[in-house]
Amino acid sequence: MNGSPRPAASPPQDALLTATGICKHFGDFTANDDVSFSIGAGEIHALLGENGAGKSTFVKMVYGLLHPDSGMFEWRGAPVVIRNPQHARDLGIGMVFQHFSLFQALTVAENIALAMPPGESIESLSDRVRAMSSEYGIGVDPDARVHNLSVGEQQRVEIVRCLLQDPALLIMDEPTSVLTPQESEQLFGVLRRFAEAGVAILFISHKLEEIRSLTERATVLRRGQNVGTVESRKKTSKQLAEMMVGMAVGDIERREQGVGQPPAIFEISGLSRDRETQFSTPLRDISVVARAGEVLGIAGIAGNGQDEFMEALTGEWRAPSAAMITVDSHQIGTAGPARRRQFGIGFVPEERNGHAAVTSMTLADNALLTGHSLDNVVRRGVIERAQMMQMAGEIASEFDVRLPEDNPLASSLSGGNLQKFVVGREIIKRPRVFIVSQPTWGVDVGAALFIRRAMLELAAEGSAVIMISQDLEEIFAISHRIAVLYDGSLSEPVVAADVTPESIGLLMGGSHSMDEART
Amino acid sequence: MITLSQRKTIPLRLTLLTPVVAIALTLVIGAVIFATLGYHPGEALYQFFVAPISRPDQVADLFVKACPLIIIASGLVFAYRANVWNIGAEGQMILGAMFGGWVALTFPDLSGWVMMPAMIAMGMLGGFLWAMIPAILKTRFNTNEILVSLMLTYVAALLIDWTVRGPWRDPMSFGFPLSPMYADAALITRVYLPGFGHLGGLHWGVIGALVIAVAAWFVLARTLTGFQVKVMGDAPRAGRFAGFNPSLVTIMVLGISGAAAGLAGMVEVSANMGQLQPEISFGYGFTAIIVAFLARLNPLAVIGAGLIVALAELGGDSAQIALGMPKVVTGVFKGILLFMLLAGETFNRFHVRLKMPVTAVREVSDA
Known part of the structure; x- marks a missing residue:
């Protein structure tokens, strides 16, 4: 059985870092339960697990940000208490966080200088950055201003900053979540060269394919426990997934569409939106149609206009002209969300907490949130409570939402369960058009599968599904056609079967047109 | 260290009990204050809580x-x-x-x-x-x-x-x-x-x-x-x-x-x-x-x-x-009453735990 602990696959001769029986509790919640682990010099080791499995907690203890309740770390064979990040750095442990901590207005070298011991001139630091950059092929210009750099480049700045402190162990927390496939490959090349130079790399991820291609060994955490350390390449992605989830993972099948063009249900033409704040992305002349029976995947890296586009689709932001958005040839560009729902559109925004759902309210109240303009839930301004409760109950039972009690607060549901609820809340109404952003973000594998299946079923019934997602695996898993959002422009959609993730990745990086992407 | 964690469910018994405890505590603290200031505590509390509602028309x-x-x-x-x-x-x-x-x-x-x-x-x-x-x-x-x-x-x-x-x-x-x-x-x-x-x-x-x-x-x-x-x-x-x-x-x-x-x-x-x-x-x-x-x-x-x-x-x-109690003293007493009621409300909604900081990790010298 995959789920049972097993002896570590070929442990390194002399471990650099060993953890024994690490436990960490937060109140009643056990984040790490008796985790043991070791990594040797020059090894690339994956720490794998679903969201909430305890990966971040574990590495934060390694980096001295948290302290274990019990258990012991050994560094180069001697027991050690890692007091704080400074102490970790002194020992030779560096960490690159998922969220960067760079000052946008400063240059790369100035940013790095802030993290270094004082005394060194910017010029000599710049030289060292250049030297390191060429040695490992990182491609970081010390004189560039950070706000001009792409996300991938900023990440490399963070890595250089870590490396200048000459670490023996480099921890990378979900480094590829913000990168295109090409940028990820570049990063892996860099990491492999570090490993050859003797640096141990602890690589946190939940993306199975990249773990198999990059790492030698993988330690899988599930609900805070180490469920096994395995040789990454000797497992299939499916086997790794099953270790992560602890149960068999099913497959989903996207039914290819027949020949001929099904009718367009939902149409956007010439939609533009000005830049409203310094941090928002303008939308540039977006035109696209969604057809009956298809899932239209909108790929793109975060910050390329997804939020602005989603707001325009839901009606939280209203288009300047009604004709810019039509559903079944009704013009709805200037209508608000409630009115748009009446035309048979269902929405699920990216953020569950406080946007798709009110966490301080019950599920029945949350059912009312998007149902108040429909059906008979509200009569003469008075809420029909029985109806509302029934609605929530039906969503929960049809969409496998596991409830801790009758009509619980939304906050008491796990991320996956709440996501099933907010997706189910819309799909149960059998909308003509279903628009969703990041449908399985931060959701466990089982729930993700369930949600993707429900979306495909809805499309098979003749609805149009528009899915904005940053997860290319997800885009390719269920989309019939794919368009890419880059810097507020949406590319012409292409048929998913005709393109590869790599070619879509190029578009996500913004460097090529769709004609080149088509293979 | 004191930690507050929100209760998932609030038992009805607790909801009914908290105001009673809050008022009881107010009475005790009030009595101490009145006694310290030289007023007969029983008399003072009577004036506060009973005298204003001792007849139907006063209610x-x-x-x-x-x-x-x-x-x-x-x-x-x-x-x-x-x-x-x-x-x-x-x-x-x-x-x-x-x-x-x-x-x-x-x-x-x-x-x-x-x-x-x-x-x-x-x-x-x-x-x-x-x-x-x-x-x-x-x-x-x-x-x-x-x-x-x-x-x-x-x-x-x-x-x-x-x-x-x-x-x-x-x-x-x-x-x-x-x-x-x-x-x-x-x-x-x-x-x-x-x-x-x-x-x-x-x-x-x-x-x-x-x-x-x-x-x-x-x-x-x-x-x-x-x-x-x-x-x-x-x-x-x-x-x-x-x-x-x-x-x-x-x-x-x-x-x-x-x-x-x-x-x-x-x-x-x-x-x-x-x-x-x-x-x-x-x-x-x-x-x-x-x-x-x-x-x-x-x-x-x-x-x-x-x-x-x-x-x-x-x-x-x-x-x-x-x-002949000064206005400020009656003000202080009113403040205590409200404070107790609101504090009781906090205990009602949150689980309060006293915890000694534990250092479970063995202290050993650095490598």
């Missing part, structure tokens, strides 16, 4: 005292639930009294059937319009409603002061700043209880206050309007996603709370004073803020909270009169 007067608090707090609950901070109920109350008074003074000959509805409507309109100033400034220019509504209170106070000294002063008042007396039809009458007759100052406004609190509960708990208010308060982004209009909700809750305060002002004058005077409120608009929060923003609980706060007020008066 009725407690309700009269609580009446404006309940009406205003029932309205404020809407604003606070929506995360809109109307601090200016005092001023809105004054405007309500003035608008109601305008009807009574301008058309003294109206019959009761026309007079009272007109005064109610105008009282509410006065408070509503005064609250529209912060509402429109907030939704148009994003000003802070706390500052605007609060400052308008002082404007309102000067406004009524000027009217009763100037244009509306009764020529027969020998120079006192008072308006003419209202006609009988403009006075809210006392409730006649069959078999009892009149009970203290119990007037129809008190019955109205109870009805308003229940109605406020119904709107908040059972209607789409109330749902909008709660959603906008808890998660404004989800509210916009639901299709609710944030500006409209802001205007609505300020309007509701302003209208309620205006009504309270009109009722207070018409039932207890019979004429406009420079001071018509004695801080009810501010005290009602405490009432709303003591009731945890639940309009039904506002009734109980209004009565408790009114009792503390009356008890303070009684102790000052009977024992």
Whole structure:
């Protein structure tokens, strides 16, 4: 059985870092339960697990940000208490966080200088950055201003900053979540060269394919426990997934569409939106149609206009002209969300907490949130409570939402369960058009599968599904056609079967047109 | 280290027990303070809690005292639930009294059937319009409603002061700043209880206050309007996603709370004073803020909270009169009572744990 602990696959001769029986509790919640682990010099080791499995907690203890309740770390064979990040750095442990901590207005070298011991001139630091950059092929210009750099480049700045402190162990927390496939490959090349130079790399991820291609060994955490350390390449992605989830993972099948063009249900033409704040992305002349029976995947890296586009689709932001958005040839560009729902559109925004759902309210109240303009839930301004409760109950039972009690607060549901609820809340109404952003973000594998299946079923019934997602695996898993959002422009959609993730990745990086992407 | 964690479910027993414990603790601490200051603790506590309600007519007067608090707090609950901070109920109350008074003074000959509805409507309109100033400034220019509504209170106070000294002063008042007396039809009458007759100052406004609190509960708990208010308060982004209009909700809750305060002002004058005077409120608009929060923003609980706060007020008066207790001491005691009730509320909602910081990791020397 995959789920049972097993002896570590070929442990390194002399471990650099060993953890024994690490436990960490937060109140009643056990984040790490008796985790043991070791990594040797020059090894690339994956720490794998679903969201909430305890990966971040574990590495934060390694980096001295948290302290274990019990258990012991050994560094180069001697027991050690890692007091704080400074102490970790002194020992030779560096960490690159998922969220960067760079000052946008400063240059790369100035940013790095802030993290270094004082005394060194910017010029000599710049030289060292250049030297390191060429040695490992990182491609970081010390004189560039950070706000001009792409996300991938900023990440490399963070890595250089870590490396200048000459670490023996480099921890990378979900480094590829913000990168295109090409940028990820570049990063892996860099990491492999570090490993050859003797640096141990602890690589946190939940993306199975990249773990198999990059790492030698993988330690899988599930609900805070180490469920096994395995040789990454000797497992299939499916086997790794099953270790992560602890149960068999099913497959989903996207039914290819027949020949001929099904009718367009939902149409956007010439939609533009000005830049409203310094941090928002303008939308540039977006035109696209969604057809009956298809899932239209909108790929793109975060910050390329997804939020602005989603707001325009839901009606939280209203288009300047009604004709810019039509559903079944009704013009709805200037209508608000409630009115748009009446035309048979269902929405699920990216953020569950406080946007798709009110966490301080019950599920029945949350059912009312998007149902108040429909059906008979509200009569003469008075809420029909029985109806509302029934609605929530039906969503929960049809969409496998596991409830801790009758009509619980939304906050008491796990991320996956709440996501099933907010997706189910819309799909149960059998909308003509279903628009969703990041449908399985931060959701466990089982729930993700369930949600993707429900979306495909809805499309098979003749609805149009528009899915904005940053997860290319997800885009390719269920989309019939794919368009890419880059810097507020949406590319012409292409048929998913005709393109590869790599070619879509190029578009996500913004460097090529769709004609080149088509293979 | 003390840690607070929110309880998942709150047992009913605890909900009933906490106010009892809170009041018991208030009694103990109060007794200690009174004894230290040289008052007989038993006597002092008697004056605070028993003397003001020792006769049926005094109980009725407690309700009269609580009446404006309940009406205003029932309205404020809407604003606070929506995360809109109307601090200016005092001023809105004054405007309500003035608008109601305008009807009574301008058309003294109206019959009761026309007079009272007109005064109610105008009282509410006065408070509503005064609250529209912060509402429109907030939704148009994003000003802070706390500052605007609060400052308008002082404007309102000067406004009524000027009217009763100037244009509306009764020529027969020998120079006192008072308006003419209202006609009988403009006075809210006392409730006649069959078999009892009149009970203290119990007037129809008190019955109205109870009805308003229940109605406020119904709107908040059972209607789409109330749902909008709660959603906008808890998660404004989800509210916009639901299709609710944030500006409209802001205007609505300020309007509701302003209208309620205006009504309270009109009722207070018409039932207890019979004429406009420079001071018509004695801080009810501010005290009602405490009432709303003591009731945890639940309009039904506002009734109980209004009565408790009114009792503390009356008890303070009684102790000052009977024992010559200084006003500051009665103020301190009222503060302790409110503090205990709110602290009890915290213990009710949160699980409190005392924890020694543990260092389970063996301390060993660095490598």
